[in-house]
Amino acid sequence: MIDIDQANTEATTRMMEARPVLTSLGLARDVIPGMRENLILHAGPPITWDRMSGPLKGAIIGALIFEGKAQDATAAEALATSGEIDFEPCHHHNAVGPMAGVTSASMAVYIIENQTHGNRAFSNLNEGYGKVLRYGAYSQDVQDRLHWMHNVMAPVLKAAIEANGGIDIRALLAEALHMGDEGHNRNKAGSILYTKILAPHIARGAPNGNIAGDIIKGLGDNALSVLNPVMAACKAMSDAAHGIEGSTIVTTMARNGTDFGIRVSGLDDRWFTGPSQVPDGLYFPSYSLADANRDIGDSTITETAGIGGFAMAAAPAIVTFVSGKPRDAITATMEMYEITFTEHKTFTIPALDFRGTPTGIDIRSVVETGITPRINTGIAHKNAGVGQIGAGLVRPPMEIFEEALVTFAERYGFE
Amino acid sequence: MLKAEIRPGAYYDSVILMQLQRALAALPGVQEAGVVMGTAANKELLAQSDLFAPEVATVAADDLIIVVRTENADQASTALAQVNGLLTRRRNEAADDEYRPKTLASATQMQPDAHWVLISVPGRYAAGVAKEALRLGKHVFLYSDNVSLEEEVAIKQAAAAKGLLVMGPDCGTAIVNGVGLGFANRVRRGSIGVVGASGTGLQQVTARIHQLGGGITHAFGTGGRDLSETVGAITARQALDLLSRDPATKVIVLISKPPAPRVAEELLRLARATGKPVIVDFIGYKPAESQQDNLYFAHTLDATAALAVEIAAFEASTKAIESPSMPFTTSQRYLRGLFSGGTLAYEAMLILQEYLPAVYSNAPFDKRFKLAKATVSQGHTIVDLGEDEFTVGRLHPMLDHELRIKRLHQEAADPETAIILLDVVLGDGAHPDPASELAPAIADALASAEQAGRQLKIVAVVVGTDEDPQGFDHQVEQLQAVGAQIEFNNETAVRAVGQQLLQLNRPTDFVSIDLAILQEPLVALNVGLESFTASLIAQNTPVLQVDWRPPAGGNERLASILARMKRQSTLPSP
Numbered sequence: 010m011i012d013i014d015q016a017n018t019e020a021t022t023r024m025m026e027a028r029p030v031l032t033s034l035g036l037a038r039d040v041i042p043g044m045r046e047n048l049i050l051h052a053g054p055p056i057t058w059d060r061m062s063g064p065l066k067g068a069i070i071g072a073l074i075f076e077g078k079a080q081d082a083t084a085a086e087a088l089a090t091s092g093e094i095d096f097e098p099c100h101h102h103n104a105v106g107p108m109a110g111v112t113s114a115s116m117a118v119y120i121i122e123n124q125t126h127g128n129r130a131f132s133n134l135n136e137g138y139g140k141v142l143r144y145g146a147y148s149q150d151v152q153d154r155l156h157w158m159h160n161v162m163a164p165v166l167k168a169a170i171e172a173n174g175g176i177d178i179r180a181l182l183a184e185a186l187h188m189g190d191e192g193h194n195r196n197k198a199g200s201i202l203y204t205k206i207l208a209p210h211i212a213r214g215a216p217n218g219n220i221a222g223d224i225i226k227g228l229g230d231n232a233l234s235v236l237n238p239v240m241a242a243c244k245a246m247s248d249a250a251h252g253i254e255g256s257t258i259v260t261t262m263a264r265n266g267t268d269f270g271i272r273v274s275g276l277d278d279r280w281f282t283g284p285s286q287v288p289d290g291l292y293f294p295s296y297s298l299a300d301a302n303r304d305i306g307d308s309t310i311t312e313t314a315g316i317g318g319f320a321m322a323a324a325p326a327i328v329t330f331v332s333g334k335p336r337d338a339i340t341a342t343m344e345m346y347e348i349t350f351t352e353h354k355t356f357t358i359p360a361l362d363f364r365g366t367p368t369g370i371d372i373r374s375v376v377e378t379g380i381t382p383r384i385n386t387g388i389a390h391k392n393a394g395v396g397q398i399g400a401g402l403v404r405p406p407m408e409i410f411e412e413a414l415v416t417f418a419e420r421y422g423f424e
Numbered sequence: 425m426l427k428a429e430i431r432p433g434a435y436y437d438s439v440i441l442m443q444l445q446r447a448l449a450a451l452p453g454v455q456e457a458g459v460v461m462g463t464a465a466n467k468e469l470l471a472q473s474d475l476f477a478p479e480v481a482t483v484a485a486d487d488l489i490i491v492v493r494t495e496n497a498d499q500a501s502t503a504l505a506q507v508n509g510l511l512t513r514r515r516n517e518a519a520d521d522e523y524r525p526k527t528l529a530s531a532t533q534m535q536p537d538a539h540w541v542l543i544s545v546p547g548r549y550a551a552g553v554a555k556e557a558l559r560l561g562k563h564v565f566l567y568s569d570n571v572s573l574e575e576e577v578a579i580k581q582a583a584a585a586k587g588l589l590v591m592g593p594d595c596g597t598a599i600v601n602g603v604g605l606g607f608a609n610r611v612r613r614g615s616i617g618v619v620g621a622s623g624t625g626l627q628q629v630t631a632r633i634h635q636l637g638g639g640i641t642h643a644f645g646t647g648g649r650d651l652s653e654t655v656g657a658i659t660a661r662q663a664l665d666l667l668s669r670d671p672a673t674k675v676i677v678l679i680s681k682p683p684a685p686r687v688a689e690e691l692l693r694l695a696r697a698t699g700k701p702v703i704v705d706f707i708g709y710k711p712a713e714s715q716q717d718n719l720y721f722a723h724t725l726d727a728t729a730a731l732a733v734e735i736a737a738f739e740a741s742t743k744a745i746e747s748p749s750m751p752f753t754t755s756q757r758y759l760r761g762l763f764s765g766g767t768l769a770y771e772a773m774l775i776l777q778e779y780l781p782a783v784y785s786n787a788p789f790d791k792r793f794k795l796a797k798a799t800v801s802q803g804h805t806i807v808d809l810g811e812d813e814f815t816v817g818r819l820h821p822m823l824d825h826e827l828r829i830k831r832l833h834q835e836a837a838d839p840e841t842a843i844i845l846l847d848v849v850l851g852d853g854a855h856p857d858p859a860s861e862l863a864p865a866i867a868d869a870l871a872s873a874e875q876a877g878r879q880l881k882i883v884a885v886v887v888g889t890d891e892d893p894q895g896f897d898h899q900v901e902q903l904q905a906v907g908a909q910i911e912f913n914n915e916t917a918v919r920a921v922g923q924q925l926l927q928l929n930r931p932t933d934f935v936s937i938d939l940a941i942l943q944e945p946l947v948a949l950n951v952g953l954e955s956f957t958a959s960l961i962a963q964n965t966p967v968l969q970v971d972w973r974p975p976a977g978g979n980e981r982l983a984s985i986l987a988r989m990k991r992q993s994t995l996p997s998p
Contacts (some may be wrong), residue, residue: 344526347529379973
């Protein structure tokens with residue numbers, strides 16, 4: 010009989026001992042395993058075009074235009090439905106992406122290497138705020154921004170990262186958690202640390218001062234600039250914990266804007282999916298719940314790795330997103346200890362006496378307590394191209410954990 | 425007008441439900457309100473109060489029923505509309521406090537010093553919570569009732585194997601280290617420890633001890649079924665063992681309704697083994713004697729308390745007699761009695777019943793204990809060497825010592841032998857000088873055992889008078905000179921030996937509970953009735969209330985999978 014606790018100890022130990030280092034940038038087609046010209050990667054579990062939500066469709070349209078495969082939205086949509094283009098989850102290719110998560114062959118991606126176990130993970134670059142591809146915007150200004158990022162910024166960034174000898178994202182996150190970040194919705198401190206590390210190399214390596222200034226300002230103004238490397242780092246850590254025989258630890262949580270999916274370490278690559286929920290939160294002026302898309306994005310990889318909503322106690326500044334009081338931030342993290350297997354060795358929370366963050370979601374505990382993981386998230390407009398309209402809290406549907414538990418019981422003889 | 429609202433799968437503890445019921449009943453126009461979980465018993469209760477709305481009939485045990493009786497429909501709707509508000513108001517009040525853990529596991533993380541878990545959840549969940557507490561290495565006060573007998577046995581055996589105590593199920597009261605658990609009186613600390621299978625009995629005795637000027641070290645409840653044959657007094661035996669080792673406890677009280685006879689025997693043996701005065705009140709049970717060894721029998725709760733206080737006062741005024749330390753090796757556990765007199769052997773066996781569960785013999789009164797071979801001892805053995813099987817073709821052992829001396833050497837060579845008991849019968853017709861043959865043999869036996877690294881104890885009962893032809897003193901002196909211990913009557917000799925054997929044969933079917941739990945301040949986790957938390961706080965005792973919900977939201981299939989996964993995963997890996 011399998012020893013679940015022992016398997017979970019192994020899985021979570023691997024997750025925490027993984028040391029994700031941002032080493033470089035590359036083109037998706039060159040570095041992401043299985044990437045090909047007619048493949049578009051998206052966030053969340055597998056989904057067909059007809060079931061996709063507005064923001065995901067919009068982002069795919071934008072990517073096809075960016076790739077030069079279509080001239081406009083009509084042509085892109087025709088191509089998308091023609092069967093010539095394949096859609097697969099980022100997660101099937103060691104990659105993650107925020108919101109729509111759409112990544113195509115010509116896009117530059119961050120390369121994260123887990124120096125403990127050797128696996129790699131990838132994520133696209135963050136575009137900043139406003140009308141952006143990840144929220145399904147594909148207009149000309151979006152395209153212009155993408156081209157600038159890939160033609161101008163990416164080469165400089167790549168050289169800067171390499172010149173720095175890589176960046177240990179786990180160490181950066183541990184520091185950012187002590188500066189009021191939780192690593193998912195709030196990455197202000199982490200982005201500034203990231204910019205600070207790269208700025209000297211960018212200044213030295215950029216073709217001229219104007220370009221250096223633009224890139225540094227872009228990174229520094231964007232409080233999410235480190236989100237994508239952070240997500241890829243979390244992916245590298247979670248992947249290290251995946252595939253442990255007999256483990257009930259969740260190693261993937263992701264949403265495609267329609268479905269919420271999880272995968273479990275001891276249950277191979279099977280997805281357990283249910284309807285993604287509309288987040289509960291605060292909306293930017295003139296928007297409301299009626300405008301919100303169902304929850305979307307691979308960014309739940311942060312909670313999977315023990316930060317994000319699980320580290321809420323580290324980030325009292327953003328409890329206002331869920332109209333709470335600072336005490337609610339503590340309560341949020343305390344609640345997550347109920348469903349996690351261990352406490353993180355590296356990520357700690359000052360307000361909790363430097364207790365490790367709740368780490369390793371155990372499907373047994375989720376089903377037993379009826380407490381689902383708490384996820385901090387941005388809210389996308391349900392129509393393509395409008396962008397972010399708020400931020401808040403969402404939880405996955407309970408039934409996917411129940412289904413995973415029953416499957417586990419059948420597979421390992423606990424029925 | 426009767427109006428009901430059913431909330432499927434909504435669990436609240438009964439205190440909350442009562443508060444809600446009271447709040448609803450106080451609303452204008454409401455004549456009566458009922459707020460209960462949908463168990464059969466509760467539905468019956470609703471019917472009796474004229475609150476049985478038709479939709480209640482099909483409700484399941486995990487569903488919450490809210491019923492109001494009003495003059496008109498509007499009042500009913502208005503009242504029911506306030507339910508959420510009333511429930512939330514309470515939740516908000518609670519939310520201002522510290523975070524409340526949802527599971528025992530996380531409560532343990534938050535309060536690692538807690539070694540006790542109070543459980544008062546509905547019976548069908550209680551065993552699961554108790555097992556979880558044991559898994560986490562906690563002692564359990566199990567107030568819940570409606571736990572099946574099989575579950576009780578399973579829980580208690582699991583606890584015994586881990587050196588943990590389970591008081592209950594259906595345990596209403598206990599006092600641990602001065603802190604009352606469940607329903608308990610405020611009593612003085614003192615030197616009397618109590619084990620009680622009866623809740624109010626335990627309260628009456630502890631309260632009375634206080635009134636009489638005595639005090640309590642600890643009082644352990646066991647639950648009413650503990651002393652049944654099926655459960656086998658697991659908790660009572662653990663508690664007795666614990667109190668016997670507790671240096672603060674000088675006197676022990678054991679109260680219960682009359683236990684199963686075999687359990688009573690076992691308990692009394694263990695009570696003797698405590699080496700402390702034990703006042704036994706098996707309510708309604710009248711033993712032949714009021715005192716035997718360290719056991720005192722009382723027939724009423726009041727007499728029990730009075731006797732306990734009196735003996736405790738006496739114990740305090742006298743210096744404790746150090747029990748002689750026993751020189752035996754760990755293999756030496758058994759008695760070997762080599763008797764020449766049949767009646768003496770028989771009486772020895774009868775008395776030893778009070779001390780030992782099994783004594784083998786060639787002539788036992790219970791054929792289960794018949795020696796497989798009369799010439800080979802097993803366990804505790806009493807042989808009657810005057811039986812025909814030994815005397816064929818030779819003289820009676822009172823005349824011819826050859827066979828007994830041979831057996832004496834055989835027992836001395838057995839590494840399991842601790843004590844050898846002999847009778848030496850004097851008088852006309854007996855051997856003219858038995859000690860002249862037995863004393864050298866005893867000397868040899870002691871010496872050969874010593875050579876093998878063991879010390880033997882040899883006790884001789886000398887039956888005779890100062891007018892006997894062998895010379896009583898002369899016989900005794902010869903035997904004492906070689907190191908035998910001499911007794912002049914069989915019962916005294918056997919009881920003294922019995923006491924020592926009790927120490928050598930402590931029950932091995934449970935792991936001793938660490939005495940530290942009686943010495944460190946009590947810190948508890950409470951799962952269930954919030955009033956127990958309030959009561960502990962009132963006693964300045966650290967306690968963490970667990971915000972418990974039925975596992976898997978009451979889904980039995982998932983809950984049973986979870987239980988199996990937990991159990992399996994605690995097994996050592998192959």
